[in-house]
Amino acid sequence: MLRVARKDILADGVVRLRLERPxxxxxxxxxxxxxxxxxxxASEGEALVRHYSLCGDRWDPDAYEIAVLREPSSRGGSRFIHDHLKVGDSLKVGTPRNNFGLWSATRYQFIAGGIGITPIMTMIAAAEKLEIDWHLLYxxxxxxxxxxxxxxxxxxDRVTICPQDELGLLNLDFLQEPVAGGKVYCCGPEPLLDAVAAATTNWPDSAVRFERFVPAVQPQPVRSEPFTVELAQSRTCxxxxxxxTVLEALSAAGVSVLSSCNEGVCGTCEVSVLGGVPDHRDSLLNDAERAKGDRMFVCVSRSVTARIVLDL
Structure with a gap:
């Protein structure tokens, strides 16, 4: 459990929390x-698990900082933080995980939309320490x-601010030409991610990284029949x-796998694949990572083959 040490208003509809050990x-x-x-x-009394990007100083060992947007369609999470959470209150918080790590590059192009600026702030700080060239389009x-x-x-001028009510939508034409050794990091709403993906088709797949708030639209599962999950450690089928879902089937069989979002965006339920071919339905892995077939997120992903072997 961590205690809310500070709660600040960062912008219209955005608050920042500083969380410390009691x-x-x-x-x-x-x-x-x-x-x-x-x-x-939640408003109905059931617990909600939400994941928030860390946006504070990673070298501060005593606190985590997150920024939370008030979501109009909130199921209770952001509304509770904005309207009810007070300094001194306690929250149950998990250990940090990272599916959006900052990889080595000669230059970083950061693109953020709205609350998507939160993970980008920590990346800018890292690029500064490493003295690597960067630019932010926000x-x-x-x-x-x-x-x-x-x-x-x-x-x-390393930061370009583009409020939509003043300048319209972001101009992404500059992304058409890849930068040798460069990488693009983008976080924001789905239309922005789609636009950046369309603008970076000439870039290597591994050079463009996305952090999503909601799962990407997925095609129908490859396999339309039931399949078998073999648990390698116990030889249970x-x-x-x-x-x-695989997660639901595992849970019904008494096999516990840590999970959070249940939408394939947080990475909590990652499991190693030892055999078979996964049908990746997450919003985390890129094409090269999917092609390896050595892991899957069991809250959403399924199996192409009649049997898949998991390291459980």
Whole structure:
């Protein structure tokens, strides 16, 4: 459990939380792009697990900082944080995990939309320490809704601010030509991610990284019949039906796998694949990572083959 040590308004509809151990002390280390799971009460009384990108100083050992957008369609999580959570309250928080790690590059192009600026802030700090060239293109509905503008102002022309009500949608034409050794990191709403993906078709697949808030639209499963999951450690076999996920089938059989989002965006339920071919239905792996077939996220992914062997 961590205590809310500070709660600040960053922008219209955005608050920042500083979370510390109640008795003080060092928290587990993390790297740029990492997120934490936060357990929140829902309006119906059931717990919600939400993951939020860390946006504070990664060299501060005593606290985690997250920024939370008030979501109009919230199922209770962001509404609770904005309206009810107070300084001094406690939250159950998971250990940092990272599916959006900052890879080595000669130059970074960061692109953020709205609250998608949160993981990018930590990447900018890392690029600065490493003295690697970078640029940020940051869009939002309006200046009032865009967090961290004061902090970003010190970087001068390395940051381009584009409020939609002043300048319209982001111009991504500059992405048509790949940068040798460069990488693109993008976080924001789905239309922005789609636009960046379309603009970077000439870039190597591994050079463009996305962090999603919601799962990408997936095609129909490759396999329309039930399949068998073999658990390598116990040699148990479990049948997964057409209307259930691997995670649900495992749970029904008494096999516990840690999970969070149940949408294939957080990476909590990653399991190693030892045999068979996974039908990847997550929003995390790129094409090269999918082609390896050595892991899957059991909350959404299924099997191409009649049998798949998991390291469980």
């Amino acid at each position: 008795a003080g002390g060092r928290l587990p280390d993390w790297a740029p792009g990492a997120h934490i799971d936060v357990v929140l009460p 869009g939002g509905r309006s200046r009032e809704s865009m967090a961290f503008l004061d902090e970003l102002s010190r970087y001068g 479990i049948t997964v039906g057409n209307e259930e």
